[in-house]
Amino acid sequence: MIKNITLILFLFFVSSNSFSQEKQKTYAQKIAAARISFLTDQLSLTSEQAEKFWPVYNKGKNEMYSFNKERNTLQKKIDFKTVSEVEAKKLVLKIDSFENSFHKRKQQLNQDLTTVLSYKQILKLKDAEVNFKKKLLERIKKTK
Known part of the structure; x- marks a missing residue:
């Protein structure tokens, strides 16, 4: 359930089609927020x-x-x-x-x-970063 909510939030945050500079900043902020949500969920922080x-x-x-x-x-x-x-x-x-x-x-x-996470969580972080990039690229390809 939490993963579905995270995915919905992720898709919501990255759905922007405008290319003005102000909107690009907003787009970057949305990606950052989606990354925070995704990684927090994946690491079970x-x-x-x-x-x-x-x-x-x-x-x-x-x-x-x-x-x-x-x-x-x-x-x-x-x-x-x-x-x-x-x-x-x-x-x-x-x-x-x-x-x-x-x-x-x-x-x-x-x-x-290592002062904050277990080694297992650090491994999950590496995997989650790769998965986030893949999902982001898939989303960008769909919008073009």
């Missing part, structure tokens, strides 16, 4: 766990997002026609550095989560 979990989770995810954003920005700026071998080496090393930082932060997030 108590209200006390949720209160401790979300700040830790959001901090870690935001930091990993920053690493990815910097790496992606760097990669987009590369002009493959004009980049020299020396410059390419520097860029590869810099990209590797971003990826290493991302991986270390991901490991740290898992460690931080």
Whole structure:
């Protein structure tokens, strides 16, 4: 029953077809709310766990997002026609550095989560994140 309610809430939150900037922010907020609802349900978080979990989770995810954003920005700026071998080496090393930082932060997030969740819940979290992305992509495909 709870899963059905969560799915209904999820579908309700993500059903937006407007592309104006203000509506895109609202769309992002709806996705965030749907993610919270979905993950909370999938992990069977108590209200006390949720209160401790979300700040830790959001901090870690935001930091990993920053690493990815910097790496992606760097990669987009590369002009493959004009980049020299020396410059390419520097860029590869810099990209590797971003990826290493991302991986270390991901490991740290898992460690931080152990203060709030059981290891079984952390495994469920990884699965729930993948399932949420799949459901979101399915929903987006249906609206196009």
